[in-house]
Amino acid sequence: MVGRKRAGQQGTGAQRAGAADGTAKxxxxxxxxxxxxxxxVLAGVVxxxxxxxxxxxxxxxxxxLLLIGGVVGLLHAVQARGTSFFWLGVVVAALNIAAGVxxxxxxxxxxxxxxxxxxxxxxxxxxxxxxxxxVVRGPQFGWTLLQGAFGLLLGILxxxxxPSSSQYVIGTFISLALLFDGLGLxxxxxxxxxxxxxxxxxxxxxxxxxxxxxxxxxSASGDKRVQPE
Numbered sequence: 001m002v003g004r005k006r007a008g009q010q011g012t013g014a015q016r017a018g019a020a021d022g023t024a025k026x027x028x029x030x031x032x033x034x035x036x037x038x039x040x041v042l043a044g045v046v047x048x049x050x051x052x053x054x055x056x057x058x059x060x061x062x063x064x065l066l067l068i069g070g071v072v073g074l075l076h077a078v079q080a081r082g083t084s085f086f087w088l089g090v091v092v093a094a095l096n097i098a099a100g101v102x103x104x105x106x107x108x109x110x111x112x113x114x115x116x117x118x119x120x121x122x123x124x125x126x127x128x129x130x131x132x133x134x135v136v137r138g139p140q141f142g143w144t145l146l147q148g149a150f151g152l153l154l155g156i157l158x159x160x161x162x163p164s165s166s167q168y169v170i171g172t173f174i175s176l177a178l179l180f181d182g183l184g185l186x187x188x189x190x191x192x193x194x195x196x197x198x199x200x201x202x203x204x205x206x207x208x209x210x211x212x213x214x215x216x217x218x219s220a221s222g223d224k225r226v227q228p229e
Contacts, residue, residue, distance in 0.1 A: 026192075026196050027192075027193050027196045027197070029192075030188070030189045030190075030192035030193045030196065031189060031193060032189075033185055033188060033189035033192070034185065034186050034188075034189025034190055034193070035189075036182075036185055036189075037181075037182040037183065037184070037185030037186035037187075037188075037189060038182065038186060039182070040178045040179070040181050040182030040185065041178075041179055041182035041183060041186065042182075043175075043178050043182070044175045044176065044177075044178035044179030044180075044181075044182060045175075045179065046175075047171055047172075047174060047175030047178060048172065048175045048176070048179070050171075051167070051168035051171040051172050051175070052167050052168060052171065053171070054170075054171030054172075054174055054175050055111055055166070055167060055168060055169070055170045055171035055174075056107055056108075056111075056171075057171075058170055058171060058174045059103055059107040059108075059110050059111050059114075059170070060103075060104065060107055062103060062110075063099075063100045063101075063102075063103030063104040063107065063110070064100065064104065065100070066096045066097070066099050066100030066103065067096070067097055067100030067101065067104065068100075069096050069100075070092075070093045070094070070095070070096030070097035070098075070099075070100060071093070071097065072093075073089055073092055073093035073096060074089070074090065074093035074094070074097070076089060076093075077089030077090045077093055108166070111166045111167070111170055112162070112163045112166040114166075114170055115158060115162060115163070115165055115166035115169045115170060116159075116162060116163075116166075118158065118169065118170070118173075119155045119158035119159045119162065119165075120155070121155075122151045122152070122154045122155030122158065123151070123152060123155035123156070123159070125148075125151045125155075126147075126148045126149065126150070126151030126152030126153070126154075126155060127148070127152060128148070129144055129145070129147050129148030129151060130145065130148035130149065130152065131148075132144065132148075133145040133148060
């Protein structure tokens, strides 16, 4: 009987140690997530201050990503030769490589082209939202109308100042994306660490109550077994 109790206590101790190790790893993971969020926020703030540098850096990174992706796709296509995927993979990889080389050689011209494309997207999206909100008049009428007007105005502003707007538009958008993504990661990491801490405290409190209850039960059973002569 004593051996079974000791084995059960050892098993419970091992489970508690494993749970504590798991919560510690989870807490560290959320901490690293928050640290990554801080880095992204700093990068976003620096990009908003130096929008020209952010635009040029974004275009160079985009060009390298296209070039590396094209080379990897070409290698996959060569490995899949003899299948129907071969020629399609070769064409897509060649287009990616060509686009990457062009962007790396002419980043400013590529930024101007992407800025023009973004402005046209804003214009068409704003027009469609405006027309759709006026025709449908659903429950989100005001919000959709405001979104359409904002997109239309943004597209017009970018087009009016094009091509000089290409020096800061892409960098501003990328920096804002980094900033908000970083804030989201910080909130997720901080909230995750708080939840893990609350759960670990709850588990420690439950273990303490069980230990106290077990000790009182053992002393009571000992008192019952020992009878005065």
